[in-house]
Amino acid sequence: MTQQNQPVITVLTAPGEQEPPGMDAVRARAEVRFACDEETLRQTLPGTDVMMVTDFRTEAFEAAWPAADRLQWIHATSAGVDALMFPALIDSDVVVTNARGIFDRTIAEYVLCTILMFAKDFPNSVRLQERHEWKHRDTERAEGKQVLVVGAGSIGRQIARLTSAIGLHPHGIARTPRHDDPDFVAVHGNNQLFQQLEHFDYVVIAAPLTPQTEGLFDQRAFKAMRTSARLINIGRGPIVKTDDLIAALDAKEIAGAALDVFEEEPLPEDHPLWDRDNVIMTAHMAGDFIGWKRALTDQFLENFDLWHSGRDLFNLVNKKLGYAGS
Amino acid sequence: MTQQNQPVITVLTAPGEQEPPGMDAVRARAEVRFACDEETLRQTLPGTDVMMVTDFRTEAFEAAWPAADRLQWIHATSAGVDALMFPALIDSDVVVTNARGIFDRTIAEYVLCTILMFAKDFPNSVRLQERHEWKHRDTERAEGKQVLVVGAGSIGRQIARLTSAIGLHPHGIARTPRHDDPDFVAVHGNNQLFQQLEHFDYVVIAAPLTPQTEGLFDQRAFKAMRTSARLINIGRGPIVKTDDLIAALDAKEIAGAALDVFEEEPLPEDHPLWDRDNVIMTAHMAGDFIGWKRALTDQFLENFDLWHSGRDLFNLVNKKLGYAGS
Numbered sequence: 157m158t159q160q161n162q163p164v165i166t167v168l169t170a171p172g173e174q175e176p177p178g179m180d181a182v183r184a185r186a187e188v189r190f191a192c193d194e195e196t197l198r199q200t201l202p203g204t205d206v207m208m209v210t211d212f213r214t215e216a217f218e219a220a221w222p223a224a225d226r227l228q229w230i231h232a233t234s235a236g237v238d239a240l241m242f243p244a245l246i247d248s249d250v251v252v253t254n255a256r257g258i259f260d261r262t263i264a265e266y267v268l269c270t271i272l273m274f275a276k277d278f279p280n281s282v283r284l285q286e287r288h289e290w291k292h293r294d295t296e297r298a299e300g301k302q303v304l305v306v307g308a309g310s311i312g313r314q315i316a317r318l319t320s321a322i323g324l325h326p327h328g329i330a331r332t333p334r335h336d337d338p339d340f341v342a343v344h345g346n347n348q349l350f351q352q353l354e355h356f357d358y359v360v361i362a363a364p365l366t367p368q369t370e371g372l373f374d375q376r377a378f379k380a381m382r383t384s385a386r387l388i389n390i391g392r393g394p395i396v397k398t399d400d401l402i403a404a405l406d407a408k409e410i411a412g413a414a415l416d417v418f419e420e421e422p423l424p425e426d427h428p429l430w431d432r433d434n435v436i437m438t439a440h441m442a443g444d445f446i447g448w449k450r451a452l453t454d455q456f457l458e459n460f461d462l463w464h465s466g467r468d469l470f471n472l473v474n475k476k477l478g479y480a481g482s
Numbered sequence: 483m484t485q486q487n488q489p490v491i492t493v494l495t496a497p498g499e500q501e502p503p504g505m506d507a508v509r510a511r512a513e514v515r516f517a518c519d520e521e522t523l524r525q526t527l528p529g530t531d532v533m534m535v536t537d538f539r540t541e542a543f544e545a546a547w548p549a550a551d552r553l554q555w556i557h558a559t560s561a562g563v564d565a566l567m568f569p570a571l572i573d574s575d576v577v578v579t580n581a582r583g584i585f586d587r588t589i590a591e592y593v594l595c596t597i598l599m600f601a602k603d604f605p606n607s608v609r610l611q612e613r614h615e616w617k618h619r620d621t622e623r624a625e626g627k628q629v630l631v632v633g634a635g636s637i638g639r640q641i642a643r644l645t646s647a648i649g650l651h652p653h654g655i656a657r658t659p660r661h662d663d664p665d666f667v668a669v670h671g672n673n674q675l676f677q678q679l680e681h682f683d684y685v686v687i688a689a690p691l692t693p694q695t696e697g698l699f700d701q702r703a704f705k706a707m708r709t710s711a712r713l714i715n716i717g718r719g720p721i722v723k724t725d726d727l728i729a730a731l732d733a734k735e736i737a738g739a740a741l742d743v744f745e746e747e748p749l750p751e752d753h754p755l756w757d758r759d760n761v762i763m764t765a766h767m768a769g770d771f772i773g774w775k776r777a778l779t780d781q782f783l784e785n786f787d788l789w790h791s792g793r794d795l796f797n798l799v800n801k802k803l804g805y806a807g808s
Contacts, residue, residue, distance in 0.1 A: 261623065261625055262621075262623055265598055265601065265625070265648075266598075268598060268648065269595065269598035269599060269601075269602050269604060272591055272594060272598065273595060273599065273604065275591065275595075276591065276764075278595060278599065278604070278762075281763065281764045282605050282608040282609065282762070283608065284765075285756055285761075285763045286609070288751045288757075289751075290747075290749055290765045291765055292765040292766065292770070293765075293767060293770075294767070294770050294771060294772045294773075294774065295588075295767065295772065296771065296772060297588055297591065297772075298591050299587055318648050321648050322647050322648060421616075423616055425615075425616075426614070427614075430611055430614040436604075436607070436608070436611075437607065437611045438602075439610075439616045439617055439618040439619075440618065441618045441619060441620070441621065444621065445620060445621060445622065445623045446620045446621065446622060
């Protein structure tokens, strides 16, 4: 039974999505409601103190927004919060937190795997195996290769740690350039990106989607990269102009790409990217380890305990920048 | 022109194989001959001081052996020397060296790549891509996983270093058990193998092929492994009983295998291994980085300089054990 004066949490999910695992732990201290579209949001938002958003449903949320009469805090169970950032929310006093940290390690493992797969030509080994074909090739060393991580947040930092741990040399691109970073050989300023690109074997996009990063990897960026370089995008699809990427691959301006995110998701079945031997593709899953949903709930509940006792939340998103600052 | 009293080096290659790159550097100090079969061996062996063997041609070499009238040293340009170890050579005073060290790093990168590919289900991602299929899956973390490296020589040690560098826990199996090894969490004795197998997520064969290791991974070994475990063989094919491996995969006694070496190479086109989704296969190429042949020649010439000036050779093979001891 719900008690008087308990805070109200509304969980916004996709229609048909299961309740996040582990929410029972909070039911003694809060009323938990669920919404999945504009209609259910209009019903649940009045009286809601806290929202846990597992699926953005941006238009529905924006349309129902006026019904939020006492909302204080929105927690997004994702690293990227771009789709949540509608003007009325940005302009409000509602604070936003995200899932910073949860996916860092697994995304970094994914990135390291794609680097090694490119070096060892493993995608072609899988295809040769499908054809029962024994074909020896000499392949590349990963050791000593130069890696540029665009976005030096918590995911980018973990990518730097794993790649340097096995002898690659990670540099970063971020707002604040610095040469004393503990994880990057050097961090270059955002305005240095195009000058830096030519020096790297692997360019990893680990940046949030913001007006500044949208379409950042276009024709000009690919022309600046080494012809032997590979692009790895585990950030957000729209940071890369897909048509420009395809043109660059066709023109051999770069040597390959590993993509976990796309401008359009799911990628249409007839999209030209699927058939490219030098492209590695996955279905927006780089960070999603077995147990990630429970880990997200646990992180939310940890923050909820802080909120409930009036303490400072962690993983606060800078709504103007569109991501959680360091 | 060849000078009087110069030492004679005979290079034993496969028929039709190109001369190893970089041999010109030694021609001022030695006469260089080439052989590729029993007939050419019988012609070149008389007067030969040193052999550089890039291809074993064991039967031809054994048959021509009596023609070796002043042979002092054989250098094998490979890590494994099993096929070279015929009785007359073992019993002779001829010393044998091998290519220890050259392939360590690239083989370790290969092993790390297969571990990450299993964790992230990348072989299936490549196959889904071939079918233009968008399919999200939750995958495994590699961090914290337990790795057993069978054979703690220089390749096994490099595998331990790379896996521990990114947070896995490598143990070793070797002749001498020890708990103070700088690279392995622990090294267990050879006789501990079957008791240890149940504790590991990844079992990596990095052992030489000897009478003791031939067929070591059989039905009994697979039954001892975790059902979630993967076998990785970058050692020698005959260390694994292929039929038993297939039976273990069918019975789900283990979860997968990554194989660079096979009992029969090239693997026949109709072999049942090719079609298994949980088997990663490559064509005996794990160590073969671009430039490996030149690196092998350079290593031989470094040893040749030592030999030429009467100093001790490095990478001496213990002919009774069948591999280069630490």
